Amino acid sequence: MLTLPNLLTLSRIFAVPILVFLLWRPTPIDYAITFVLYCIVAITDYLDGYLARAQGQISRLGQFLDPIADKIMVAAVIIMLMASRRANGDPPIVEDVHIIPALIILLREIIVSGLREFLADLRVSIPVSHLAKWKTTFQLVALAALILGGALPQLPWVHWTGLASLWAAAALTLVTGYDYLRIGLKHMD
Numbered sequence: 001m002l003t004l005p006n007l008l009t010l011s012r013i014f015a016v017p018i019l020v021f022l023l024w025r026p027t028p029i030d031y032a033i034t035f036v037l038y039c040i041v042a043i044t045d046y047l048d049g050y051l052a053r054a055q056g057q058i059s060r061l062g063q064f065l066d067p068i069a070d071k072i073m074v075a076a077v078i079i080m081l082m083a084s085r086r087a088n089g090d091p092p093i094v095e096d097v098h099i100i101p102a103l104i105i106l107l108r109e110i111i112v113s114g115l116r117e118f119l120a121d122l123r124v125s126i127p128v129s130h131l132a133k134w135k136t137t138f139q140l141v142a143l144a145a146l147i148l149g150g151a152l153p154q155l156p157w158v159h160w161t162g163l164a165s166l167w168a169a170a171a172l173t174l175v176t177g178y179d180y181l182r183i184g185l186k187h188m189d
Contacts, residue, residue, distance in 0.1 A: 001059045005052035008044040009062060012069040015041045016076045023080035023147075031150030038077065038147055042140045045070060067116075070136070071109045077143050078102045090153075093146050098163050101170030105139060108177040115184045124187050132176045138169035 015037060022034040048066060052058045081093040082102055094102050116126060145162030152158050 001061050003052070003055075003057045003059065003062070005048040005055070005057055006059060006062050006065065008048040008051070009065045009069050012041050012044055012073055013065070016072050019073070020076050020080055023077070023084050026084045026150060028151050028153065031147055035144065035147045035151055038144055041073060042144065045136070045140070067113070071113065074139055074143065075106055075109065077147070078106060081143070081146050093150055093159070094163075094166070098166065101166045101173075104170040105166075105173050108173045112177060112180050115180055119184055119187060122187055126180055126183055129176060129179060131172060131179070135169055135172035135176050138165050138172060142166040142169050 019034060019037060019041070022030045022037070045066075048062065052062055078094070082095070082099060084092060119126060142162050142165035145158055145165060147162075149155070149159030149162055
């Protein structure tokens with residue numbers, strides 16, 4: 001069922017290789033292009049759900065693809081920000097102790113995905129909480145700021161805003177991950 005919301009979700013998945021390619025070549029112009037593309041893709045994360053609800057086009061395909069698209073995009077960008085070098089040869093955008101929140105976010109996504117899959121077999125769904133939506137917002141802002149920081153190395157506050165938002169997202173990630181795990185454990189033998 002290729003509705004507009006589902007096409008927007010698919011566009012996020014198809015944008016990931018482009019984001020990875022651009023982050024592989026760390027010049028300020030590549031970071032600037034990546035920032036614009038990333039912002040467009042992040043907006044589709046909001047739009048696809050909004051349009052699906054507003055137009056009554058919520059589908060099983062959309063419910064399946066939306067969280068996958070989010071996780072693929074976030075994981076790919078985080079990994080690239082930890083791996084790629086800056087234009088002037090400086091260390092990666094995310095390094096040292098700041099790898100910790102990145103790993104927390106990645107590990108939580110894997111754990112929650114496995115938990116959702118396990119609970120789906122039991123016909124138990126875990127709705128997305130408001131706090132989880134805030135977590136996603138902080139993640140999206142953090143990654144956008146970190147990418148923009150690569151385009152604007154002369155403005156270090158942009159980079160530090162991204163790192164602070166990454167830590168905030170990781171804190172919310174721990175809270176929401178614990179909430180999901182607590183709910184899931186009730187259904188385990």
